[in-house]
Amino acid sequence: MQIETIETGCFNADGGAMFGAVPKDAWMRRYPCNEANACILTMRSLIVKDGNRIMLIDNGAGNKHPRLMSYYKFFDTKDLKEELALRNISPEQITDVILTHLHFDHCGYTTEKDETDDSLHPTFPNATHWVSRQQYDICNSPHPLEKDSFRTENIEAIKRAGLLHMLDTAATISPHVSLRLFSGHTPGQIAAYILMPDRVYVFAGDVIPLAAHVSPEWISAYDMFPQTSYHEKIRMLEEAAAERQALIYCHDAYHACSTIKKIRAGQFKPDTFLSL
Numbered sequence: 596m597q598i599e600t601i602e603t604g605c606f607n608a609d610g611g612a613m614f615g616a617v618p619k620d621a622w623m624r625r626y627p628c629n630e631a632n633a634c635i636l637t638m639r640s641l642i643v644k645d646g647n648r649i650m651l652i653d654n655g656a657g658n659k660h661p662r663l664m665s666y667y668k669f670f671d672t673k674d675l676k677e678e679l680a681l682r683n684i685s686p687e688q689i690t691d692v693i694l695t696h697l698h699f700d701h702c703g704y705t706t707e708k709d710e711t712d713d714s715l716h717p718t719f720p721n722a723t724h725w726v727s728r729q730q731y732d733i734c735n736s737p738h739p740l741e742k743d744s745f746r747t748e749n750i751e752a753i754k755r756a757g758l759l760h761m762l763d764t765a766a767t768i769s770p771h772v773s774l775r776l777f778s779g780h781t782p783g784q785i786a787a788y789i790l791m792p793d794r795v796y797v798f799a800g801d802v803i804p805l806a807a808h809v810s811p812e813w814i815s816a817y818d819m820f821p822q823t824s825y826h827e828k829i830r831m832l833e834e835a836a837a838e839r840q841a842l843i844y845c846h847d848a849y850h851a852c853s854t855i856k857k858i859r860a861g862q863f864k865p866d867t868f869l870s871l
């Protein structure tokens with residue numbers, strides 16, 4: 596068993612949007628911003644090697660629309676295939692692509708464009724792609740409030756190629772990796788539970804994107820169902836604190852991972868920060 600993070604780039608997110616109803620005086624003490632209130636977020640993916648399986652969890656915003664996404668002022672962007680090559684992994688060797696959800700900043704490298712005819716192809720042609728059925732359906736028929744986050748181009752070519760495996764419930768997909776569903780940020784989001792020799796690592800996706808979001812009531816304005824987010828976060832955090840699991844924060848530019856401490860009922864905080 597081996598896990599390794601890959602960061603495919605950073606972008607600017609409005610701090611007010613990231614922390615919803617939390618006043619700036621409170622959130623700025625936990626997460627820095629610039630004079631325009633912009634917080635720097637990373638896009639963290641994870642490689643998991645489990646026996647002869649090589650799994651990729653999330654894959655960033657991709658490179659198909661650099662200009663369309665200018666609002667987010669992307670910087671330090673990395674080519675995912677080059678990052679994999681540095682680790683001696685070819686796209687063909689990836690056996691599983693796990694997409695926590697289908698928001699554009701999590702699944703952009705799932706497909707790539709053929710320069711000659713603009714057709715879209717799977718970037719990882721031999722991989723089973725794990726997505727929840729609920730998320731797939733919403734991506735195809737989104738609420739107006741969420742529609743700007745989805746691009747069907749990131750998943751339709753996968754379905755056509757017969758590489759899409761839709762999850763209806765939690766599932767164990769390899770000896771040491773299981774997937775569970777958490778709603779709130781968006782319905783049917785996947786969190787990956789990875790059993791390592793020392794502890795379970797949880798790739799939390801946007802259920803808890805930053806260490807600052809460990810407080811259950813600190814909920815992003817991007818969350819579609821904040822009351823659900825609150826309860827789903829507590830469900831994740833109760834177990835993490837009790838079992839000494841480590842949460843991996845996919846967007847936190849400063850903290851990749853931490854264990855969780857329960858302070859009192861409904862109150863949690865990051866305990867020990869870990870590097871990966």
Ligand SMILES: [Zn+2]
Nearest residue numbers: 696698780801
């Ligand atoms: Zn999201």
